[in-house]
Amino acid sequence: MMNDKKIRVLVAKAGLDGHDRGAKVIAQALRDAGMEVIYTGLRQTPEQIVETAIQEDVQVVGISSLSGAHMHLFPPVVQLLREQGAADVLVIGGGVIPMEDIPYLKEAGIAEIFTPGASTEDIVKYIRERV
Amino acid sequence: MFDSELLKTLQEKKQAWDKKVESRLDKVPELKKVFKTDSNIEIKRLYTPVEISGLSYEKDLGLPGEYPYTRGVQPTMYRGRLWTMRQYAGFGSAEETNKRFKYLLEQGQTGLSIAFDLPTQIGYDSDHPLARGEVGKVGVAIDSLLDMETLFDGIPLDKVSTSMTINSPAAVILAMYIAMAEKQGVPVKELNGTIQNDILKEYVARGTYIFPPQPSMRLITDIFAYCAKEVPNWNTISISGYHIREAGSTAVQEIAFTLADGIAYVEAAIRAGLNVDEFAPRLSFFFNAHLNFFEEVAKFRAARRIWARIMKERFGAKDPRSQMLRFHTQTAGCTLTAQQPDVNIVRVAFQALSAVLGGTQSLHTNSRDEALALPSEHSVLIALRTQQVIGYEVGVTETVDPLGGSYFIESLTDSIEKEVMAYINKIDEMGGAVAAIEKGFMQREIQQSAYTYQRQVESGERTVIGVNRFITDTEMPKDLLRVNPAVADRQVEKLRKLQENRDQRQVAEVLQRLRMVAQTDENIMPSIIEAVKAYATLGEICGILREVFGEYQQQVML
Numbered sequence: 001m002m003n004d005k006k007i008r009v010l011v012a013k014a015g016l017d018g019h020d021r022g023a024k025v026i027a028q029a030l031r032d033a034g035m036e037v038i039y040t041g042l043r044q045t046p047e048q049i050v051e052t053a054i055q056e057d058v059q060v061v062g063i064s065s066l067s068g069a070h071m072h073l074f075p076p077v078v079q080l081l082r083e084q085g086a087a088d089v090l091v092i093g094g095g096v097i098p099m100e101d102i103p104y105l106k107e108a109g110i111a112e113i114f115t116p117g118a119s120t121e122d123i124v125k126y127i128r129e130r131v
Numbered sequence: 132m133f134d135s136e137l138l139k140t141l142q143e144k145k146q147a148w149d150k151k152v153e154s155r156l157d158k159v160p161e162l163k164k165v166f167k168t169d170s171n172i173e174i175k176r177l178y179t180p181v182e183i184s185g186l187s188y189e190k191d192l193g194l195p196g197e198y199p200y201t202r203g204v205q206p207t208m209y210r211g212r213l214w215t216m217r218q219y220a221g222f223g224s225a226e227e228t229n230k231r232f233k234y235l236l237e238q239g240q241t242g243l244s245i246a247f248d249l250p251t252q253i254g255y256d257s258d259h260p261l262a263r264g265e266v267g268k269v270g271v272a273i274d275s276l277l278d279m280e281t282l283f284d285g286i287p288l289d290k291v292s293t294s295m296t297i298n299s300p301a302a303v304i305l306a307m308y309i310a311m312a313e314k315q316g317v318p319v320k321e322l323n324g325t326i327q328n329d330i331l332k333e334y335v336a337r338g339t340y341i342f343p344p345q346p347s348m349r350l351i352t353d354i355f356a357y358c359a360k361e362v363p364n365w366n367t368i369s370i371s372g373y374h375i376r377e378a379g380s381t382a383v384q385e386i387a388f389t390l391a392d393g394i395a396y397v398e399a400a401i402r403a404g405l406n407v408d409e410f411a412p413r414l415s416f417f418f419n420a421h422l423n424f425f426e427e428v429a430k431f432r433a434a435r436r437i438w439a440r441i442m443k444e445r446f447g448a449k450d451p452r453s454q455m456l457r458f459h460t461q462t463a464g465c466t467l468t469a470q471q472p473d474v475n476i477v478r479v480a481f482q483a484l485s486a487v488l489g490g491t492q493s494l495h496t497n498s499r500d501e502a503l504a505l506p507s508e509h510s511v512l513i514a515l516r517t518q519q520v521i522g523y524e525v526g527v528t529e530t531v532d533p534l535g536g537s538y539f540i541e542s543l544t545d546s547i548e549k550e551v552m553a554y555i556n557k558i559d560e561m562g563g564a565v566a567a568i569e570k571g572f573m574q575r576e577i578q579q580s581a582y583t584y585q586r587q588v589e590s591g592e593r594t595v596i597g598v599n600r601f602i603t604d605t606e607m608p609k610d611l612l613r614v615n616p617a618v619a620d621r622q623v624e625k626l627r628k629l630q631e632n633r634d635q636r637q638v639a640e641v642l643q644r645l646r647m648v649a650q651t652d653e654n655i656m657p658s659i660i661e662a663v664k665a666y667a668t669l670g671e672i673c674g675i676l677r678e679v680f681g682e683y684q685q686q687v688m689l
Contacts, residue, residue: 016265041685
């Protein structure tokens with residue numbers, strides 16, 4: 001972990017889903033934990049998320065979807081980051097995500113999936129350990 | 132409500148009693164220093180007539196079916212008829228949802244409630260690039276009247292009441308329902324149902340907005356005016372606190388922001404030239420039933436009383452139906468846990484009971500597996516059976532407002548009313564709900580409450596069984612519902628065929644007329660009905676309106 005620089009995180013709402021309670025609570029918790037947090041707002045395509053991630057030079061992207069579209073929306077974010085030479089960005093995801101989907105998402109390069117009930121402390125710890 | 136001599140003696144006795152209890156607290160302490168409701172209202176050790184000595188039975192409670200409706204909107208309540216058991220359902224294609232509807236009706240459900248997928252809710256056809264991955268996911272995909280015809284195949288519209296969770300494109304979906312009724316030969320005047328049609332809470336909490344506030348309010352008041360004449364039994368709006376609560380608000384904020392939104396709609400309709408008693412009887416509400424049992428019961432009672440007062444005193448409504456707050460309730464989705472999901476059945480039962488004791492007109496009970504996926508058929512059945520147990524087995528329906536008169540409930544009802552009014556006054560000072568939303572006031576208040584809630588869960592101050600206490604490893608249910616991924620392809624194909632086979636010239640004409648009407652202040656409903664009958668798609672109609680009205684840009688705030 002870099003001590004001289006704050007960890008920069010992009011919290012993104014992917015797709016058309018409007019449930020942003022979790023995304024905003026996590027954004028606020030990461031900020032309270034001393035990270036610099038950029039929140040995209042609603043209705044972001046994978047392309048927009050990656051563009052913002054690169055522009056803002058973040059180390060972590062947290063994507064949220066509660067509408068069941070995660071299988072279509074999460075993997076392209078990792079894919080596009082790799083294509084644009086930003087493969088080192090840590091991508092994590094959250095939302096209403098069935099257990100059976102998690103292996104596929106991890107294989108696609110999403111480092112971790114946090115499901116309902118996950119604590120913000122665990123997420124903070126997870127990010128600190130890996131960045 | 133009580134004799135003043137008696138109150139005086141009681142007050143003295145209670146003070147002595149409190150002193151005695153407190154003197155022993157070091158030996159037998161209470162579990163918390165301060166007890167509070169979810170809205171941060173302090174709960175006393177004991178409630179007696181002293182705590183509600185300021186209440187007037189006649190002025191503040193009244194009789195059921197009479198102003199201010201604290202005790203209920205109907206004189207006989209559930210002795211006459213139970214609430215409508217209405218499970219929100221919809222997924223995949225219109226064919227699949229049609230099957231689920233028929234199943235629910237066979238199981239004794241008494242009304243339908245349609246969940247639409249996100250592209251439909253945001254006015255995109257299934258082939259739009261932004262619909263990728265979302266078609267048929269959180270609800271059924273509706274691109275045109277053709278899909279609505281499939282959805283209601285074999286369901287006569289004069290035999291059901293249908294609630295539709297649709298907001299920005301509400302006028303289009305309502306137009307399809309009207310067109311379908313005509314095809315079924317059902318007189319439009321006999322249609323029963325509700326469209327959510329509540330745009331303000333979309334900006335605040337739910338996120339399926341399309342247009343900016345001003346044209347959105349115009350669409351809403353056009354619907355009010357059209358239905359008042361043509362579809363008189365239709366609930367033209369369901370002013371919703373449900374999603375505000377789900378986004379993290381307290382019970383007080385839920386009621387305050389919902390009623391503030393309600394005030395904004397009434398004012399908009401009056402500005403549009405409508406008479407309050409013309410449209411207000413068809414306004415309905417939608418609330419959340421959360422965990423803090425007594426506060427929830429009191430919340431529903433307080434909401435009725437406040438709305439009645441606002442309608443009568445502020446807007447001069449004379450028709451009693453304009454003063455009655457009728458509401459649908461859904462149990463709190465955000466309280467469901469992915470851990471030990473069967474425990475959710477118990478949470479839902481208590482939440483549902485609070486809605487019934489609060490006098491709800493209709494109810495949706497959530498399914499145990501909703502923190503994991505869309506509910507399976509089996510889980511939905513348990514949820515419906517939970518309502519039936521409350522309605523038919525436990526006897527809570529046999530007298531009106533059974534908790535009315537409880538010192539605690541009446542005191543809470545009163546406290547909630549006071550705190551809600553403080554918020555409403557503050558919002559009035561900001562220039563009303565639309566201004567408060569544009570300033571981000573409601574959003575910030577909700578966000579703060581959501582964060583506090585999460586902190587309380589993580590610090591253990593708030594117990595969530597299976598999450599921060601009584602944790603066990605449980606096996607996850609195996610029969611989770613998966614939406615067939617082929618649905619999206621089939622839906623796109625169906626749309627393509629429709630667009631090839633319809634009368635293109637007619638479609639172009641009706642869309643051109645719609646554009647012209649949208650640019651004036653003429654009522655927009657007739658031209659939308661005309662467009663859906665020509666099988667113009669939802670995306671095409673909303674596309675025209677996007678061009679004329681522009682699109683809302685969310686203010687991103689943290």
